[in-house]
Amino acid sequence: MEFRVKKRLGHEFRVVHNKINRYISCFISEIGKSEALTQPQCHILGYLMAHKDTDVFQRDIENEFDISRATATNTLQVMERHGLIMRVGCPEDARLKKLVITDKGRDVFELFVPYFKKMDNQITKGFSRKEIEQLYDFLKRIQKNLDPPY
Numbered sequence: 592m593e594f595r596v597k598k599r600l601g602h603e604f605r606v607v608h609n610k611i612n613r614y615i616s617c618f619i620s621e622i623g624k625s626e627a628l629t630q631p632q633c634h635i636l637g638y639l640m641a642h643k644d645t646d647v648f649q650r651d652i653e654n655e656f657d658i659s660r661a662t663a664t665n666t667l668q669v670m671e672r673h674g675l676i677m678r679v680g681c682p683e684d685a686r687l688k689k690l691v692i693t694d695k696g697r698d699v700f701e702l703f704v705p706y707f708k709k710m711d712n713q714i715t716k717g718f719s720r721k722e723i724e725q726l727y728d729f730l731k732r733i734q735k736n737l738d739p740p741y
Contacts, residue, residue, distance in 0.1 A: 611710070618706040628699065631656070631666050636675060636700040637707070639692040646681070647690045675699060 615630050622628075638655055639647055653663045667690065670676045675696035678688035692700070715723050 611714070614710055614713070618703070622702045622706070629666075631658075632670050632675065633700070633703055635666065635670065636692060636696050637703075639676065639690060640697065640700055643692065648681075648687055649690065652690070670696070 612630065615633070619628055619630060619633060634656065635652055638652065642651075649660070649663050649667060652658070652667070653660060656663075658666075667676065667678075671678060674693055677691045677693055679691050681687040681689055715726075718726070
């Protein structure tokens with residue numbers, strides 16, 4: 592009797608996730624040794640760079656990366672201690688603190704830009720432009736499907 596396991600999308604996503612993490616870890620450990628930079632910190636720096644002309648708050652980081660308040664708080668505190676970001680008071684609401692990337696954070700992030708471009712090129716190697724756009728659409732739909740309530 593033959594035992595066959597059906598293909599599982601969750602498994603395939605996990606494998607891709609692990610491969611991307613290993614790829615990123617290679618160049619983060621190469622470049623980020625002096626800063627002890629982690630993957631989440633690197634992604635947050637990228638988000639802040641992409642949104643440098645708008646106010647970004649902790650809740651934006653929580654939403655963008657689908658992380659808990661506690662995780663965001665801990666990560667941002669470490670980044671602040673390392674001088675990668677600053678929290679600046681918001682005149683409209685004293686309870687809110689804007690997240691601002693520092694010159695050091697900008698410099699560190701700029702070191703990673705070529706590696707992220709290389710990774711994106713590697714991931715999409717052999718895909719047409721249309722297929723890449725479709726892939727983004729599919730991934731967004733999957734993310735939406737996995738938003739609560741289930």
